[in-house]
Amino acid sequence: MTSTSASACGGSAQGNSSAVPWSSLPDYLLTISYLSLTAPVDRVRFAAVCTAWRAVASPHLPCSGVGRPQGYPLVLRKVIFSEEPTLSSCVVAAITNVHELAFYKVGSPGSGWTIRGLNWNDRLMDIAFCNGELYGITRDIKRLIKYEFGVNQLEELDVNIRSLCMLNNYENGPDEHVRYILELRGNLVMVVSNYTLYNSFTAIEKNNFTVFELVHSHRYSWPKVDNLRDYALFVGPTGSKAVRVPASGLGEMQKNHIYFSHHRCLRRNDKIPNGVKVFLKSLNDDGYRVYYKKDESVMDGVKGIMSTGYYAMGGVHPPMWLFPERCAED
Known part of the structure; x- marks a missing residue:
């Protein structure tokens, strides 16, 4: 291996x-x-x-899940933290393989995970902490929700789910595929991915991303963000993060750029997207490879946010973004 x-x-x-x-x-x-x-x-x-x-x-x-039927394994697809995970007050939140919320407090791992599903036959698409508060967006009904943590009668961490708004008050297209949320400069932003296929049985030809910022005055709205300025966004099914790019640069990272990991690993018989280049491959060339492709967003002749996609082939789970220490502060 x-x-x-x-x-x-x-x-x-x-x-x-x-x-x-x-x-x-x-x-x-x-x-x-x-x-x-x-x-x-x-x-x-x-x-x-x-x-x-x-x-x-x-x-x-913590391996047990309160709220999960006995005999069903707890599989976590995404794990995020409310604050520095060395603090006992940190809350760990996760999305399970059946699109539920799982959470526990770092200071009390012995209590295990607590599982919370959604009503109305809805499912979680993504979660993010913003200013220490947990938000989620749903897959089917397309809502923005907020998880409000508190302590129940047993003095255990519990959560109340509050629906904030529907996600129909932003400009979206018929090809919308997946949405991510994350904190950017202290505000909640949503990254919407649209892609075009060769045909219904083959791989992606092109990804287009649009970024919206949540604004709350007398109502919630999602105005479009045309420029990330000195930030780069990393998005993917296992985690998302905004990273500030200093004027001196940071490796090959570029400002006003979205780096994304494709939502699933390509199968070996899948056709790879047009124009991709090999980023990594195993030394014995056993078929495990990572490809990348750069796309430029151009709207009405004006250059917009750039994106670079990474596609893993031959694996089981999508790759995870790992940030060196110099990338930790955003």
Whole structure:
């Protein structure tokens, strides 16, 4: 087994083809590595590597789910944090594989995850903390919702779900595919992805992104954002983040740019998008590759927000953005 890795700030590394497979490392080495991680976010990512690594981490992570029928596994697709995960007041929120909310407080992992679904047969599409408060957008009815945390009679963390507005008050097109939300300069923004296919059975030809900012006066509205200025947005099914790009630059990262990870891994018999280039591949060329493609947004002849897409082929789960320490502050 070989490995490849890449950082959000540019650069890549490739493993040695004779290296021991990660899943075959001895448990004592994995335990030492796991216990050396002090941040909960790093421990969650450790457990997500493979079954063997999760088995080592499982005694230390909340594994039960209050509100989940017995016998159904708890699978998390996206995990976010309300504040620095080393603080005991930090709330961990996640989207499950059946589009529910899962949450727990870092200071009390023994209580396990609490699961909250939605009414009206709706499903979660994305979640984000903004100014310490948790928001979500739904997949079917297309609503903006807010999760208001409190303590129940058992002195356990609980949540009330409040619907804020429908998402029909922003300009959208018939090809709308997926929406992401994240915090940008202290405000909640929504990134809407539209794509065009070769045909209904093949891969993506082009992605177009539109950014909207939530404004609340006497009502909620979503005015369009035409320029990200000195920020770059990283979006994807496993996590999204706004990163400020300094005047001196930050690796290959560019201002006014959206970097996105495609919502699923391409199958080996899928046709890859037109114009993509190879970003990473395994050393033994066993079919595991990551492609990238740059697109330019042009509206009425005016250059807009640029985007670069990354497409993984041969994997099971979509890739995750990893930010070096110099990217941590936005």
